[in-house]
Amino acid sequence: NAGVTQTPKFRVLKTGQSMTLLCAQDMNHEYMYWYRQDPGMGLRLIHYSVGEGTTAKGEVPDGYNVSRLKKQNFLLGLESAAPSQTSVYFCASTRTLLGDTQYFGPGTRLTVL
Amino acid sequence: DAKTTQPPSMDCAEGRAANLPCNHSTISGNEYVYWYRQIHSQGPQYIIHGLKNNETNEMASLIITEDRKSSTLILPHATLRDTAVYYCIVRITFDYKLSFGAGTTVTVRA
Secondary structure: OOOEEEEOOEEEEOOOOOEEEEEEEOOOOOEEEEEEEOOOOOEEEEEEEOOOOOOEEOOOOOOOEEEOOOOOEEEEEEOOOOHHHOEEEEEEEEOOOOOOOOEEOOOEEEEEO | OOOOEOOOEEEEEOOOOEEEEEEOOOOOOOEEEEEEEEOOOOOOEEEEEEOOOOEEOOOOEEEEOOOOOEEEEEEOOOOHHHOEEEEEEEEEOOOOOOOOOOOEEEEEEO
16 A cells, blocks of 8 residues: 555656646545645645546646546646746645545646746 | 744753643634644644644644643653754634744754
């Protein structure tokens, strides 16, 4: 049982490049989330999903797209990376909303030059 | 629209209890109090949560005041590995979102 895993762990992009971050969970959780964390700040929600085939916007969705084609995977895409998207990205999942905890992945550190 | 207020930092001696305060004076009746921590560069880790009763698990205890306007997370015997940023979060049961503030940076010293 690996929990929540994220790929890649580190990435450096040039402005305008695109990339996809992959989040995978093996706990059969319905809900999945993407957060970003800037230095010295708390986490902010980018997008989330309440089930396979569904996605919704969080607090800071601009510049990102997501997809949840399979229940266990949640992809975060950057179509045209900007330096303001330099951050650490965390994925999380939870079984239900009934007081269940969110389990977080180890993070992806992204630098956009 | 921060829902919680925490001190920015605190120190604790190894082996002693660490008491982390959190104010949530605008908490509503259907909101839980959650505590997470984040050890340097890692993903946040769930610690404990409660509604109105005190709670205890293998990691910590959560004491919620009777009026629910504040709470205290207690790490009974702090170790160096407990050095982390601790986040106090209030959340409605069916809310999809955890709203993280700045948290309290706890440094456990030998």
